[in-house]
Every structure is written in structure tokens, then in C-alpha cells.
Amino acid sequence: MMFYLVVCLFLFYYSDVALGGDPFAYFKWEVSFITASPLGVSQQVISINRQFPGPIVNVTTNWNVVVNVQNNLDEPLLITWNGIQQRRNSWQDGVSGTNCPIPSGWNWTYKFQVKDQIGSFFYFPSINFQKAAGGYGGIIINNRDVIPVPFGTPDGDITLLISDWYTKGYKDMRNDLQEGNDLGIPDGVLFNGLGPYRYNDSLVPAGISYETISVEPGKTYRFRVHNVGISTSLNFRIQNHNLLLVETEGSYTVQQNYTNMDIHVGQSYSFLVTMDQIASSDYYVVASARFFNSTDWARVTGVAILHYSNSQGPASGPLPDPPNEYDTYFSMNQARSIRWNVSAGAARPNPQGSFRYGQITVTDVYVLLNRPAELINGKLRTTLNGISYFAPSTPPKLAQQYNVPGVFKLDFPNRLMNRPAKIDTSLINGTYRGFMEIIFQNNDSIVQSYHMNGYAFFVVGMDYGVWTENSRGTYNKWDGVARCTTQVFPGAWTAILVSLDNAGIWNLRSENLKSWYLGQETYVSVVNPEINDNTGLSLPDNVLFCGALSTLQKHQSVRFSEAPSIASAGRPILVAVLLTWISLLP
Structure with missing residues (x-):
């Protein structure tokens, strides 16, 4: 009995190695x-x-x-x-x-x-x-x-x-x-x-x-x-x-x-x-x-x-x-000089099974234009394509899961519309496994930087002036660096390519905290039409509810100070139990 308990103890403690699982931190x-x-x-x-x-x-x-x-x-x-x-x-x-x-x-x-x-x-x-x-x-x-x-x-x-x-x-x-x-x-x-x-x-x-x-x-x-x-x-x-x-x-x-x-x-x-x-x-x-x-x-x-x-x-x-400071091209040329090491062996983006992103057919194009903060409904707000994001009390991801109507719209325009700026919860409707081209056009007087959660994207071009279809002729289609945050200089544009292979609702925002706080963000909804355990993780057991779903939230009775440390829970606790059993053996 003692021998078997020791074997169980060994296998359990080193289960990540013995069973081939990935370690936990x-x-x-x-x-x-x-x-x-x-x-x-x-x-x-x-x-x-x-x-x-x-x-x-x-x-x-x-x-x-x-x-x-x-x-x-x-x-x-x-x-x-x-x-x-x-x-x-x-x-x-x-x-x-x-x-x-x-x-x-x-x-x-x-x-x-x-x-x-x-x-x-x-x-x-x-x-x-x-x-x-x-x-x-x-x-x-x-x-x-x-x-x-x-x-x-x-x-x-x-x-x-x-x-x-x-x-x-x-x-x-x-x-x-x-x-x-x-x-x-x-x-x-x-x-x-x-x-x-x-x-x-x-x-x-x-x-x-x-x-x-x-x-x-x-x-x-x-x-x-x-x-x-x-x-x-x-x-x-x-x-x-x-x-x-x-x-x-x-x-x-x-x-x-x-x-x-x-x-x-x-x-x-x-x-x-x-x-x-x-x-x-x-x-x-x-x-x-x-x-x-x-x-x-x-x-x-x-x-x-x-x-x-x-x-x-x-x-x-x-x-x-x-x-x-008077060399306006110094910083842009420095950014252009950063290239991806395509021969390095490492985890990295792999759009549609190919590292040759420049040869992949683009399925969606969005030109996202920002302007200096402006008054909308009497409030100073920032926008992308004339829309200032309103964060609803029910997160769109949760509303999507529970089919709560009226929380968000999948109607974010792919270009600036000829209409007054407005405050809205408008999301980009991304195509699962599509290949999206996004051009950030900065009509503000300060540098903006943009971040996309859930993805690394390829930075393929940037220049001063207004982006046009002809600007694609300047793109780096071989070793543009893959990253998650890119700068856009005032009066300039930056183009990125991103493979939408990660199902979910993902934040696309200005990293300038002032611009972000005043509404310069949106989300990209990427829905896999054949959702299964391999393509999308289910609702977590400990999900928090708010807004229209707040009645589903249970009271949290166990406080952090009363609960065991996550680091001391699970495997170490069971190891202690096994050791206790061993100590009681004759």
C-alpha cells in the first residue's frame, strides 16, 4: 500500500511531465x-x-x-x-x-x-x-x-x-x-x-x-x-x-x-x-x-x-x-527599419498556414480615421470613423453568449461616413479565417498608437499624407514585423494585415489613454460558424454578470483573505493529503 501511494504521489506531482500536459503558473x-x-x-x-x-x-x-x-x-x-x-x-x-x-x-x-x-x-x-x-x-x-x-x-x-x-x-x-x-x-x-x-x-x-x-x-x-x-x-x-x-x-x-x-x-x-x-x-x-x-x-x-x-x-x-525634433521623418524611418526575422525558430503568427502574408488574398478592408476630440451631444469625445464607442453595462461578449438584444450592433463602417459624429456601440463584423487590411489614418495633431487584443498583426506600411489604393505599392510584403501595437504619426497613415483566426470579441483601441477613455476604440467580432471545443472556449465557471444579466450573479461569500492561495491549492493540497495517508500507515 505504501509503495502504491508513493507512486501515486510521484505521478501526481509530476503529472505535467508524466502525462505530457502544459505546466501551470x-x-x-x-x-x-x-x-x-x-x-x-x-x-x-x-x-x-x-x-x-x-x-x-x-x-x-x-x-x-x-x-x-x-x-x-x-x-x-x-x-x-x-x-x-x-x-x-x-x-x-x-x-x-x-x-x-x-x-x-x-x-x-x-x-x-x-x-x-x-x-x-x-x-x-x-x-x-x-x-x-x-x-x-x-x-x-x-x-x-x-x-x-x-x-x-x-x-x-x-x-x-x-x-x-x-x-x-x-x-x-x-x-x-x-x-x-x-x-x-x-x-x-x-x-x-x-x-x-x-x-x-x-x-x-x-x-x-x-x-x-x-x-x-x-x-x-x-x-x-x-x-x-x-x-x-x-x-x-x-x-x-x-x-x-x-x-x-x-x-x-x-x-x-x-x-x-x-x-x-x-x-x-x-x-x-x-x-x-x-x-x-x-x-x-x-x-x-x-x-x-x-x-x-x-x-x-x-x-x-x-x-x-x-x-x-x-x-x-x-x-x-x-x-x-525637426527631422519629421527620423522616427518614421526608424519604425520602417524594424524587420521581422523570418528565419528565427519561434512561436509566431502563421496566417492560413503560410508565413508569406503578402501573398494572401485580403477579404476585408477598413480605413479607420481619427480626428481631434470633438463635441458630441455636448460632451468632448474622440472617434474612429465618426463613431465614439459607448461601453454598455452588459459586455458585448456576454450579450452575444446569452443573446441579449440591443446591446451592440455589427455595423461599424469600413470608412468615414458622410454623417455627423455619434456615440454608439458599433462593432466590426470580422470574417472568421478572413485576412483583414486595416489602415489607420491619423488626422489628429499628436502621435497615436493602436493596439489589437487577441492578435499579432503585420505592420506593412506607413507614410505621411492620405492613404490611397496606390499606397499598397509601398507595402512591405515579406518581412514586415508582426506585433500588437503600432504608431501612427500625425497627418500620416499606417497599414496592417491581420489573419482573423482567433474566435472571440477583441478590443481594437487607441493606446493613448486620453483618446481611449473618450471613446477611440471598437471591437472586432470573430465568430466561428462551426464552434466546438477546438475553436472557442466555453463560458468560464466563475463568470461575472452585470448589466442586463446582473440577476444571474451570485453573492461572493468567500473572500480573498479567507480562501486558500491559488498557488497552494490543487496539486500541493492533494500531495499533503497523500503524505498524511502515508504517515498513518503501519
């Missing part, structure tokens, strides 16, 4: 307010497990991720996973079109698989303008051992979350936008939740904590840099060091050296940086605002310190120069 998060002073002013920020920023989710391709979130904020909460494709599982997407928010004081468990993905991503709160107060953190998805990485193993892995930041509370900022007021110039830029090193006595007050990155001379480190900010494009650079770009948002890139990189809101990049300097002193790591010529924007500069173990003193002198 468990996380238990408490989301709450804490007080911090990143720019020298005490303010309320959103923490995860009392950390700001939150913990890094470090997993491997095909792992199952289980995150139990306790909402200890004073208002509802949703966490979204920027760039995680949630194959056939938009139930876990964490945006208002797919999930009811987690009420204050409640907990909810996200369960998803990082299927066929690698790379650098991040998570953040998606509603109520909460991202402006934090609640974000990095996500790392590593290659499985059987898949080679197209560069040598780095000596270290460093995540940098860069963001523009206001000392005003996010609720006040939210109210300002609702009343039609501009947020003004940010008060600074943070590195991993910390303010700038005091590189300038007049711009940076004394006593501010700053980020220090400790390295060893001669070694090479992977820097994963994410712009998790509100609305500001940031230029990232490291004094006297080259940035070898190797990956962006899940795609290995053709390896190229850059002295600096423009990183727009919502974008993520991986660089290899070799510590090849003599290190007579520390070095500046800088993230500064782009596309603003006013001297008032000088304070919107984040500075961290790169510290060699053999450094002889602190960093000093001027910061490394940013790009020339």
Missing part, C-alpha cells in the same frame, strides 16, 4: 492603493501585493497562467494582458467589452494559456483611467528549451517600465477629461515607478528616489523596455551604449544596432546591451518626451542610472542627445 494578487512619492509629491498609486509597479509574470511558451485578483480598490477593476493573444479565449481578456468588472472587495481568477507565444509584454488596469495611477507590470514569455533563441543567452534580464506621470490623482484627471479639460503637460517620466536622477538641479528636486541598474563589465544584458504611460511617446537611450534590437511584442527582429529608440505608448522592445565601456563613471539611462518643441516639456524626462561594478564615480554632465 499560479499567482495571487491583491490590488490596493498605497502612498508613494515618485516625483517628490505624496500621492495615491495602485499597487499589486504592495508593489509599484507590480510583480513580473515570468512564464514559458504554452504554460497555463492562473491569476487570482483581489480588488481592494474603492471601485471596480479589470486587468488586461497587453499582447497576450488568449487563443480562443476572449473571456479572460480583461476589457469592458468582454468582462464584467471585478467589484470592489471581490476577487476573480483569470485563467489563460500563453499559447505559441514568446517575448515581452505587460499588464495594466483597463477601465476607469486607473492605468494613470499604476497597477501595471511586465510579462516575460520564454522559449521552450527545444526552440533555439536567435542570440546567445544574455548574462541578465532587465525589465524597464517607462511612463509619463502626473502628480494629480487619476480620479481628478478622469474628471478633467469628462468636463472637457485638457490634462496639460505631464509632471515627469518614471522608470519602474521611480523618478529621475537629479541630472539638473533646476528641473529635478532633491530627495527623489531613482532607478539604479547594476551591471558587470563585459557582460551582455537583455533590456525589455515597455512604454506603459498615458499619452507621451518616449525616446529611450543609454549613454555611450548601443541598443541591439532583437525582439518586439512577441516577434524576433532582424538584429540592428540603434543609438536610441522611439517607444510609443503601449509598445514593448527587447535590446541586447553589452557593457563595453571603461566605466570611469556611471552612465545615464534616459526616456524623454518626443514631438514637443516647447521648453515646458523639458521636465518630461526620466533618468535612471547604469552602474558598473567597477564604476569610479556618479554620472555627470549633459544627457545624451535626443533625435532632432
Whole structure:
């Protein structure tokens, strides 16, 4: 009997290996307010497990991720996973079109698989303008051992979350936008939740904590840099060091050296940086605002310190120069230079069984035009094709599941219509396994960046002016990078191609938090006409109900603090039971 119990114990604990299943990673998060002073002013920020920023989710391709979130904020909460494709599982997407928010004081468990993905991503709160107060953190998805990485193993892995930041509370900022007021110039830029090193006595007050990155001379480190900010494009650079770009948002890139990189809101990049300097002193790591010529924007500069173990003193002198603000094509040409490494062995998009996306027939074309915020029904709103998205109390995904009428329409226009702008819940009716061309036309005066949940898309072209049918002649039809967030410059267009092979309702939005909050988003509905267990996951057991379906919601009687940790539940508990049985044997 004892022998059989030991065998059962072994097989159960190592069932992922013995039975060929994919491993699980468990996380238990408490989301709450804490007080911090990143720019020298005490303010309320959103923490995860009392950390700001939150913990890094470090997993491997095909792992199952289980995150139990306790909402200890004073208002509802949703966490979204920027760039995680949630194959056939938009139930876990964490945006208002797919999930009811987690009420204050409640907990909810996200369960998803990082299927066929690698790379650098991040998570953040998606509603109520909460991202402006934090609640974000990095996500790392590593290659499985059987898949080679197209560069040598780095000596270290460093995540940098860069963001523009206001000392005003996010609720006040939210109210300002609702009343039609501009947020003004940010008060600074943070590195991993910390303010700038005091590189300038007049711009940076004394006593501010700053980020220090400790390295060893001669070694090479992977820097994963994410712009998790509100609305500001940031230029990232490291004094006297080259940035070898190797990956962006899940795609290995053709390896190229850059002295600096423009990183727009919502974008993520991986660089290899070799510590090849003599290190007579520390070095500046800088993230500064782009596309603003006013001297008032000088304070919107984040500075961290790169510290060699053999450094002889602190960093000093001027910061490394940013790009020339008057060179309007610099940033666009830099973006065009980023190419997909088509020979790298890695998880990556595979539209209709072919990597040759340029040869696939396009089935749908959408030209999405945005304009500066405008008054609609007396409220300042932003639009795509003249429609400002209204988030209904019943998420469209839930309404679709339960056939609730009147919640949304599948009538989003493929071009700007000759009619007044309006507020509506209008979705794009995507064709399952179709191949969609989307052109973002930016008629605003600021850079916008757009993100599509559930997918990586191919960035095939961008240019200034108005997109026309002839613009397709400039497309990169071979090695345009596959990513989930792309920039669109003011007075310019960006074209993407995306294979709609992931059933669900997926958010398509501006990553500029101000534009997003005021309505610049929609959803793409992708319905598989032959739904089965292989093409779409069923309603989760713990689904939350709201809006027209709120009467279906059961009271949550077990609180987060009373329940066992997800990490300690399941297999470890049963292992403990088996061990107890063994101890009672004669």
C-alpha cells in the first residue's frame, strides 16, 4: 500500500511531465492603493501585493497562467494582458467589452494559456483611467528549451517600465477629461515607478528616489523596455551604449544596432546591451518626451542610472542627445527599419498556414480615421470613423453568449461616413479565417498608437499624407514585423494585415489613454460558424454578470483573505493529503 501511494504521489506531482500536459503558473494578487512619492509629491498609486509597479509574470511558451485578483480598490477593476493573444479565449481578456468588472472587495481568477507565444509584454488596469495611477507590470514569455533563441543567452534580464506621470490623482484627471479639460503637460517620466536622477538641479528636486541598474563589465544584458504611460511617446537611450534590437511584442527582429529608440505608448522592445565601456563613471539611462518643441516639456524626462561594478564615480554632465525634433521623418524611418526575422525558430503568427502574408488574398478592408476630440451631444469625445464607442453595462461578449438584444450592433463602417459624429456601440463584423487590411489614418495633431487584443498583426506600411489604393505599392510584403501595437504619426497613415483566426470579441483601441477613455476604440467580432471545443472556449465557471444579466450573479461569500492561495491549492493540497495517508500507515 505504501509503495502504491508513493507512486501515486510521484505521478501526481509530476503529472505535467508524466502525462505530457502544459505546466501551470499560479499567482495571487491583491490590488490596493498605497502612498508613494515618485516625483517628490505624496500621492495615491495602485499597487499589486504592495508593489509599484507590480510583480513580473515570468512564464514559458504554452504554460497555463492562473491569476487570482483581489480588488481592494474603492471601485471596480479589470486587468488586461497587453499582447497576450488568449487563443480562443476572449473571456479572460480583461476589457469592458468582454468582462464584467471585478467589484470592489471581490476577487476573480483569470485563467489563460500563453499559447505559441514568446517575448515581452505587460499588464495594466483597463477601465476607469486607473492605468494613470499604476497597477501595471511586465510579462516575460520564454522559449521552450527545444526552440533555439536567435542570440546567445544574455548574462541578465532587465525589465524597464517607462511612463509619463502626473502628480494629480487619476480620479481628478478622469474628471478633467469628462468636463472637457485638457490634462496639460505631464509632471515627469518614471522608470519602474521611480523618478529621475537629479541630472539638473533646476528641473529635478532633491530627495527623489531613482532607478539604479547594476551591471558587470563585459557582460551582455537583455533590456525589455515597455512604454506603459498615458499619452507621451518616449525616446529611450543609454549613454555611450548601443541598443541591439532583437525582439518586439512577441516577434524576433532582424538584429540592428540603434543609438536610441522611439517607444510609443503601449509598445514593448527587447535590446541586447553589452557593457563595453571603461566605466570611469556611471552612465545615464534616459526616456524623454518626443514631438514637443516647447521648453515646458523639458521636465518630461526620466533618468535612471547604469552602474558598473567597477564604476569610479556618479554620472555627470549633459544627457545624451535626443533625435532632432525637426527631422519629421527620423522616427518614421526608424519604425520602417524594424524587420521581422523570418528565419528565427519561434512561436509566431502563421496566417492560413503560410508565413508569406503578402501573398494572401485580403477579404476585408477598413480605413479607420481619427480626428481631434470633438463635441458630441455636448460632451468632448474622440472617434474612429465618426463613431465614439459607448461601453454598455452588459459586455458585448456576454450579450452575444446569452443573446441579449440591443446591446451592440455589427455595423461599424469600413470608412468615414458622410454623417455627423455619434456615440454608439458599433462593432466590426470580422470574417472568421478572413485576412483583414486595416489602415489607420491619423488626422489628429499628436502621435497615436493602436493596439489589437487577441492578435499579432503585420505592420506593412506607413507614410505621411492620405492613404490611397496606390499606397499598397509601398507595402512591405515579406518581412514586415508582426506585433500588437503600432504608431501612427500625425497627418500620416499606417497599414496592417491581420489573419482573423482567433474566435472571440477583441478590443481594437487607441493606446493613448486620453483618446481611449473618450471613446477611440471598437471591437472586432470573430465568430466561428462551426464552434466546438477546438475553436472557442466555453463560458468560464466563475463568470461575472452585470448589466442586463446582473440577476444571474451570485453573492461572493468567500473572500480573498479567507480562501486558500491559488498557488497552494490543487496539486500541493492533494500531495499533503497523500503524505498524511502515508504517515498513518503501519
